[in-house]
Amino acid sequence: MTASDASPIRVHAPGRVNLIGEHTDYTGGLAFPMAIDRGITLTATTQPDWIQLTSDGGPGTLHLALPFERDPSTIEPSWGSFVASVAKQMRATAGIRGHLTSDIPAGAGLSSSAALECAIGLALGFDGATLELAQMARNAEHTATGVPTGIMDQYCISAATTGHATLIDCHHLTAEQVPIPDDIDIVVQFIAHRTLLGSAYADRVAECARAQALLGPLRTANLDDVATIDDDTIRRRARHVVTENERVRQFATALRRADYPELGRLMTESHASLRDDYDTSTDQMDTAVAKLNSTKGVFGARMTGGGFGGCAVAICEPGTLSSGWPVRASAGAHLVS
Numbered sequence: 001m002t003a004s005d006a007s008p009i010r011v012h013a014p015g016r017v018n019l020i021g022e023h024t025d026y027t028g029g030l031a032f033p034m035a036i037d038r039g040i041t042l043t044a045t046t047q048p049d050w051i052q053l054t055s056d057g058g059p060g061t062l063h064l065a066l067p068f069e070r071d072p073s074t075i076e077p078s079w080g081s082f083v084a085s086v087a088k089q090m091r092a093t094a095g096i097r098g099h100l101t102s103d104i105p106a107g108a109g110l111s112s113s114a115a116l117e118c119a120i121g122l123a124l125g126f127d128g129a130t131l132e133l134a135q136m137a138r139n140a141e142h143t144a145t146g147v148p149t150g151i152m153d154q155y156c157i158s159a160a161t162t163g164h165a166t167l168i169d170c171h172h173l174t175a176e177q178v179p180i181p182d183d184i185d186i187v188v189q190f191i192a193h194r195t196l197l198g199s200a201y202a203d204r205v206a207e208c209a210r211a212q213a214l215l216g217p218l219r220t221a222n223l224d225d226v227a228t229i230d231d232d233t234i235r236r237r238a239r240h241v242v243t244e245n246e247r248v249r250q251f252a253t254a255l256r257r258a259d260y261p262e263l264g265r266l267m268t269e270s271h272a273s274l275r276d277d278y279d280t281s282t283d284q285m286d287t288a289v290a291k292l293n294s295t296k297g298v299f300g301a302r303m304t305g306g307g308f309g310g311c312a313v314a315i316c317e318p319g320t321l322s323s324g325w326p327v328r329a330s331a332g333a334h335l336v337s
């Protein structure tokens with residue numbers, strides 16, 4: 001490539017809100033996220049040998065010589081570690097020069113990092129299937145952060161279609177698009193900044209691995225199996241995963257029938273399970289969710305994402321909530337031009 005080959009690229013990747021199916025993906029369970037109409041847009045031109053990027057969302061300019069083979073987690077500015085990690089995964093040799101804009105708040109549990117990974121992947125010429133983009137981006141997330149996250153965020157962000165939520169089977173790695181009716185509002189409320197780095201997220205992954213060492217895969221375990229676990233903490237973690245997988249199945253059925261009170265009931269139960277069995281909520285989040293659940297017109301609400309802060313999501317009658325962001329089911333990561 002020569003400088004005269006520079007061609008313009010515009011890529012958009014959405015954030016996501018998880019409707020239900022929390023902390024199930026890394027045990028091969030079911031998750032039901034939805035890509036939202038907030039996201040990251042990269043405007044760039046191609047250039048040989050280098051990535052040079054600035055971002056609305058963080059300080060500094062990222063300069064990366066390609067191919068990039070070092071440890072991405074040490075890259076400055078720190079937001080560039082996700083970019084470097086994708087470049088490393090892809091063994092990219094053709095670069096880009098451009099600017100990132102975002103209207104997903106970072107640290108809110110709406111998957112800004114997964115959106116960034118998918119956007120950079122497409123900008124660097126990734127041309128595989130949506131699942132392959134998701135797998136590459138998830139590997140990049142692991143290398144950048146060291147947090148052993150599941151596939152939900154990247155798979156939703158790569159595979160989503162407008163007007164649908166994405167029902168993901170994290171064992172079979174399938175993504176089914178389920179229509180979101182237009183006579184309900186889905187509202188996201190930002191509660192508190194959080195990061196999964198240094199959080200108890202990795203502990204939860206390890207606790208589930210201990211449960212699976214006793215029971216086999218949690219995705220096929222039942223509550224009788226769970227009751228045989230002696231250790232109270234491991235039993236509660238397993239109970240959350242087993243009951244949450246079942247809630248996802250029931251939620252998908254209720255969504256197809258437009259049974260909104262049932263959606264709300266399942267969301268409220270999901271929150272209670274994350275609070276009481278999985279210990280990933282906070283007092284501030286519990287208070288916010290309780291307030292949402294007692295608001296007339298709200299069918300149900302829960303924490304969404306990895307937890308320890310982040311956002312709440314509510315499903316309600318149109319126009320019920322004046323605070324928060326009403327979000328619309330949006331398309332996955334794509335080249336805009």
Ligand code: GLA
Nearest residue numbers: 022023149150151152305306
């Ligand atoms: C984070 C991770 C996901 C998933 C959720 C919890 O968003 O990136 O893989 O585990 O937490 O459901």
